[in-house]
Amino acid sequence: MSHIPAYATQAANQPLAPFSVNRGAPGAHDVAIDILFCGICHSDLHQARNEWGNTVYPCVPGHEIVGKVTAVGSGAGKFKVGDTVAVGCMVGSCGHCEACAAGEENYCENGFVGTYNGTLPDGSRTFGGYSTAIVVNEDFVLRVPHKDHLAAVAPLVCAGITTYSPLRHWGAGPGKKVGIVGLGGLGHMGIKLAHAMGAHTVLFTHSPRKADDGKRLGADEVVVSSDPAQMAQHAGSFDFILDTVSAPHDLNAYLVLLKRDSTMCLVGAPPASTPHPPLRVPNLYGKRRALAGSLIGGIRETQEMLDFCAAHGIVSDIETIAMQDINAAYERMLKGDVKYRFVIDMQTLKDAAKAA
Ligand SMILES: [Zn+2]
Ligand SMILES: [Zn+2]
Known part of the structure; x- marks a missing residue:
């Protein structure tokens, strides 16, 4: 993997626009994922517009990711190529504090690494799911037990x-x-x-x-x-x-x-x-x-939630949009004009990149 299509903001007052993200090859414990769908969370809008005052630009939002595994690192054993997986709000945590030891990485005392606008231990910035692919440590990847309605599964992980x-x-x-x-x-x-x-x-x-x-x-x-x-x-x-x-x-x-x-x-x-x-x-x-x-949930509990939802036939009520319509979707979200979550069909970004 190298440069892949994405959408980013370059400043608080700028709309989201086409961008290219450099995704490295999966490290030993990583999983590479072809993104099929990404839900749109209110946090995406707050972060894109620097409403929390901590956004580093360029910013590629998106932390409700569902996709297929395309490659696994040499030391990664939890997933295989072709598995349907999800990535939520976190892609890392310290791994040794009391919260992490308890499986509650969301309360990591050293701060979990956000799926976007975060910094990994090697100093690199994280870019989220408004993109066609992502590489994530397998410990922060979730199994999707749902067989269909995958677009509507995406919002479950936030x-x-x-x-x-x-x-x-x-x-x-x-x-x-x-x-x-x-x-x-x-x-x-x-x-x-x-x-x-x-x-x-x-x-x-x-x-x-x-x-x-x-x-x-x-x-x-x-x-x-x-x-x-x-x-x-x-x-x-x-x-x-x-x-x-x-x-x-x-x-x-x-x-x-x-x-x-x-x-x-x-x-x-x-x-x-x-x-x-x-x-x-x-x-x-x-x-x-x-x-x-309460703030999101740990990885173990997020997996439990996905399994519970699959067993009970639960998905989110969604409206699917094209990547190109993201700015209009943000405006509608601000007006509460969505039942009840927008989800981006990432094929629309793949098609646009192919045509360019
Ligand atoms: Zn969210
Ligand atoms: Zn920790």
Whole structure:
């Protein structure tokens, strides 16, 4: 492998445009992957536009990758040529801290290596899945057990694991009442997963027009969060609430819906300039409630999530786009105009490169 087609941004105010990435031959423990599909995550947009202030340009986003193995390193034994695999948000971690030893590389105390905008131990920069191929250490490659709908599998390795991990950690399952706040890329996965885990699943949404879709995806009940009377009916009744909304909103309105000793977990964060309204602490100590956060999941748990999804026939609800339409897709994503995840068909980039 050498220079392969990709899409990159060159500065915060520049659109994504054709670019070429130098991918080395796989090292001893690496796997080379022909990328079939790459999902579009909100993080891609934040990073491309330097909204977190740490982007190094050029930037090739993309961390919801599904593809086929084309080569394996001499010391790599987990995969063989032709296997269907996925790569999520991480391509490396220190491997020796307490978190890594526990298989929770996502909480690596030395910082995991992001699939894009990251730096590998040899000092090289990482470029993500908006490209036709990638080379990744086999320890960060996942087996895809799904036989078809591979485009719709791609978002599982970010949106899927981001919701699966906290649902598992806080025990979503039969006999539990679980709330999912927000019906976007994350929320729609949260509904599907909580339902499949056997929990009584309740969607909170501010728009009543999303109720039918929430039920179709697996919600047992839909609560319109802007209606205080509907909210009050659920006071003190939830075993767990997963809040997927990044926009600033009042967390107190949800905390009072938790039972004693129950937890609400945040997986979205508002911009630093517009935080959530202040927390009313008595809402916590009054019933020994907890407010928590969660960040993606480790490799072992991500594999568990893919296996769970395949066993339950779960994929993401997606709209497939051509690589060339990426900038328009970002604008639509900002307006919430997608059900519920865009996925790039990488054949469109391969065809364009062939024609050039
Ligand atoms: Zn993501
Ligand atoms: Zn570590």
